[in-house]
Amino acid sequence: MTRYTQPTTFYTKEHEWVTVHNDLATVGITHYAENQLGDIVFVELPDVGAEFATGDDMAVVESVKAASDVYAPIAGKVVEVNAVLADKPETVNESPREKGWFCVLEIKDGAEIASLMDEEAYKAFCEGL
Amino acid sequence: MSDPTTENLKRTPLYDVHVEHGAKLVPFAGYEMPVQYSMGVKDEHLWTREQAGLFDVSHMGPCFLSLEDGIGGGDEAHAKIAALVETLVPSDIAGLKEGQARLTVLLNEDGGILDDLIITRPIGEAAQGSLYIVVNGAVKDADWALFERSFQGKAVLTRADDRILFALQGPKAVDVMSDFFPGCEELKFMHHMPFELNGTSCIVSRCGYTGEDGFEVLVKPEAGLPLVNEMLTDERVKPIGLGARDSLRLEAGLCLYGHDMDPTRDPVEADLAWVIQKVRRERADFPGAERILKARTEGTAEKRVGIRPLERAPAREGTMIQVDGQPVGIVTSGGFGPSVDHPVAMGYVRSDLAGPGTKIDLMVRGKARLAEVVSLPFVPHNYKR
Numbered sequence: 001m002t003r004y005t006q007p008t009t010f011y012t013k014e015h016e017w018v019t020v021h022n023d024l025a026t027v028g029i030t031h032y033a034e035n036q037l038g039d040i041v042f043v044e045l046p047d048v049g050a051e052f053a054t055g056d057d058m059a060v061v062e063s064v065k066a067a068s069d070v071y072a073p074i075a076g077k078v079v080e081v082n083a084v085l086a087d088k089p090e091t092v093n094e095s096p097r098e099k100g101w102f103c104v105l106e107i108k109d110g111a112e113i114a115s116l117m118d119e120e121a122y123k124a125f126c127e128g129l
Numbered sequence: 130m131s132d133p134t135t136e137n138l139k140r141t142p143l144y145d146v147h148v149e150h151g152a153k154l155v156p157f158a159g160y161e162m163p164v165q166y167s168m169g170v171k172d173e174h175l176w177t178r179e180q181a182g183l184f185d186v187s188h189m190g191p192c193f194l195s196l197e198d199g200i201g202g203g204d205e206a207h208a209k210i211a212a213l214v215e216t217l218v219p220s221d222i223a224g225l226k227e228g229q230a231r232l233t234v235l236l237n238e239d240g241g242i243l244d245d246l247i248i249t250r251p252i253g254e255a256a257q258g259s260l261y262i263v264v265n266g267a268v269k270d271a272d273w274a275l276f277e278r279s280f281q282g283k284a285v286l287t288r289a290d291d292r293i294l295f296a297l298q299g300p301k302a303v304d305v306m307s308d309f310f311p312g313c314e315e316l317k318f319m320h321h322m323p324f325e326l327n328g329t330s331c332i333v334s335r336c337g338y339t340g341e342d343g344f345e346v347l348v349k350p351e352a353g354l355p356l357v358n359e360m361l362t363d364e365r366v367k368p369i370g371l372g373a374r375d376s377l378r379l380e381a382g383l384c385l386y387g388h389d390m391d392p393t394r395d396p397v398e399a400d401l402a403w404v405i406q407k408v409r410r411e412r413a414d415f416p417g418a419e420r421i422l423k424a425r426t427e428g429t430a431e432k433r434v435g436i437r438p439l440e441r442a443p444a445r446e447g448t449m450i451q452v453d454g455q456p457v458g459i460v461t462s463g464g465f466g467p468s469v470d471h472p473v474a475m476g477y478v479r480s481d482l483a484g485p486g487t488k489i490d491l492m493v494r495g496k497a498r499l500a501e502v503v504s505l506p507f508v509p510h511n512y513k514r
Contacts, residue, residue, distance in 0.1 A: 038372075039171035041465040041472070042441050044494065060494065062443050064170040064465045065372050086441070 001110050010116035012073045013125065017097060020113055027073060028101040029061065029092065032126055037063040040092045045081040045103060052076060052105075054112060059102050061092065074112040076105030141187035142293050142350035146357060150368045158266035160188040163370040170372035174467040177339055177377055178508075181301040182369035183360060190269030191289040191347050195259035197282060206258030207250060213280050214248065214260060219396065219415035221406035222260070225250040230319045230334060233404050234396055235264075235272060240417020240424075241392035242399060243275070244268050245384065247336065249321050261321070261332060263294070263345075265386045293353035298343030298377075300511065301365040306333070306344050308363075309356065313344065318512040326352045338374065340381025340510045379473055380466040382435060382505025388446060389433060389461045389475055397424035398477070400433045400505075431458060432483040435505040436474040436491070440498045443472040444491040450478055451490045451497065457482055460491065466507055473507050474500070 007021040015033035019026045034040065042062040052058050052072035059070040081103045084091055092100035107113075117125060138161045147154065152163030163185065165173060176182055196210050211223035220233035230249035234242045249261040264272040269290065276286050297306055307314040310324050313333050321334035331348035348356065360366050375385070384390050390399040395417065402425055409415060413422055438444055443465050450458035463474030478489065485504045490497035 038165065038169050039467075042443055044442065062465070064174070064376055064467065065164070067443070067445060089441070 002113070003110070004113075010073075010113060010118060011122035011125075012071075012116060014071055014073070016070065016073045018073045018113075018116060020107070023107055024079065025074060025076060025105045025107050026101050027058075027103055027105060029070060029096055030122075031096050034093050034096045034100070037061060037065075037068060039064050040089045043085040043089045043092060043102070045085065046078045048078050048081060050078045051108075052078075062089075070102065072105070073116065074105065075108040077108070078103050079106050080104040139188075141185055142291075142354060143185045143187060143295070143357060146354070146361070147185065147368070150361070152368070152370060155371070157371060158188050160266070162188060163368070165370040165372045166368050168367060170370070170376065171467045173367065173369045173373035174376050176367050177299045177369055177373060178341060178468050179300065181297055181299040181305050181343075181363075181366045182339070182373070183357065183366050184296040184298065184369050184374055185293075186266075186296055186345070187290070187292070187294045188266040189290070189294055190264035190266060190272060191292065191294050192262050192264070192273065192276075193259055193287040193289060194262055194276065194280070195285050195287065197285055200258035201255045203254045203257050210258050210260055210284060213284055214262075215409070215415065217275070217279060217416065218246075218248070219405040219409050219418070219421065220248070221408050222248055222250075224406065224408065227257075228252045228320050228322065230261075230321060230336060231404075232319075234390075234401060235275070236396075236416040236421075237392055238416050239392075240395045240420040242386075242390045242394055242396060242401075243392055244272050245386055245390065245401075246272070247334075249332075249334065252321075252323060261347075267387060289347060292347055292349050293357065294345065294347050295353070295357060296337050296339075296343060296345045297360065297366070298337045298339040298341045298369075300342060302341070302343045303513070305360060305363055305365055309360070316344075316513075318342075318514055326356065328352075335513060338381075338383055339377040340383070340506055340508055341377075342511050342513050375462075376464055376466060379462050379464060379475065380468055380507045381510060382475065382507065384433075384475075385462055394433075394477075395421050395424055395429070397421055398429035398431055398433065428480055430480060431477040432480045433461070433475060433477055434483050435485075435503040435507065436460065436463070436476055436489070436500050437503045437507070438472040438474065438491060438498055438500045440500075441472065442491075442493050442498050444474050444493050444498065444500065448474075448476075449492040450476060450500075451492055452482060452488075457489065469507050475505065478502065 044060040151167035329352035337343035448460035458478035460476035466473035
């Protein structure tokens, strides 16, 4: 199993990004996702300490139009959430890959990372949509 | 392979205009309609409150109802057509002045709301005995079937939903409109004028569904398409989709049929008793009059109210309302109001909780979120009275 001692980013088909660094994974949504959702007005984040299995509803993003679920891209326990999003949910639109991160997971099973897409695969996936 | 969701969907005469302006198209009321353009819902909403937004509402149900034995004949003919229509609606149609329009509701025999609609009395002696009526797109076929059944042998229905019906809304709408329809700036809210445009007659009404000053125009496609295209070259005008149409009307406290009112609700609990003028209350001759007049004097179990979530989480349609853990109502429209920069909603609550300032819980994804009953609208109306 690869151990990522340098931050390395992967993607899901649900348009989440996951930056893996040692035992931790920072999770957010991609530019494609925030652009599809439109103006984000509220983000409901999980509680610190909450544990998720892969694919569980982990967070909710509300745009002017509708509410959308964000799924746990890999299994893990929430160790930190992005407090900035409580007051400034639009940060997700403005900076989806940097300031608009959602939460940090303590990775439960590092082998799951192999099922995620790398940058190139995700780009090809988006072009096929 | 064709997409099953867009199969059998109709297109309005402005379909190509939507595509040219980068619309995201969705199925709505049987049509492929723009939910937003490249600007996005929030900016389209704010643009309409500050400038002028152009909305394609050709999916709606404009129609004309005319006496079977011919129009003309002044007040007498108007009285005759009004008497027919008043068998289905509780508003004073006979009392409309020439050029005046009224919002009303179509009622079933129990006094439940089948639709909301705008009825306009035309201008000029020769046009009396006909009415210009606009019903909702989603229920137009049912409404028109009801008209035909009810008025058989007495009045003729002419559908006008093959034409372009568009709205121009916002504080700059009047300046833009008067360039194309000189004199329309004199119209007052809920009044209309006929115009000639390139030899085609069209109807310009001062009304809308945003809370802003604005107009609606019914025009045949051959004259309407160049008109809309030219209006869209004006820097004050942007095309606006259904997304912003919904957030604008919600902030303005205006009901959406099928959501904030339906056949199970009467006009009193929907807080629309004002559409029933005194003369009709006295005559008590409309469908469901007994229930509705009783509701008016004795009150109803529930009432439609404005709801302001006190937290940042929007409460969508269907959200349960609770007080002390007990269900007391339901949200019928809810989302985010870009002009108030806060979530907004409306819904029905138990009548004893309908007073502004009452604290309620909105059950959003299982969590109680504090909210307050408020007076509508969330933003002041800017109508030209």
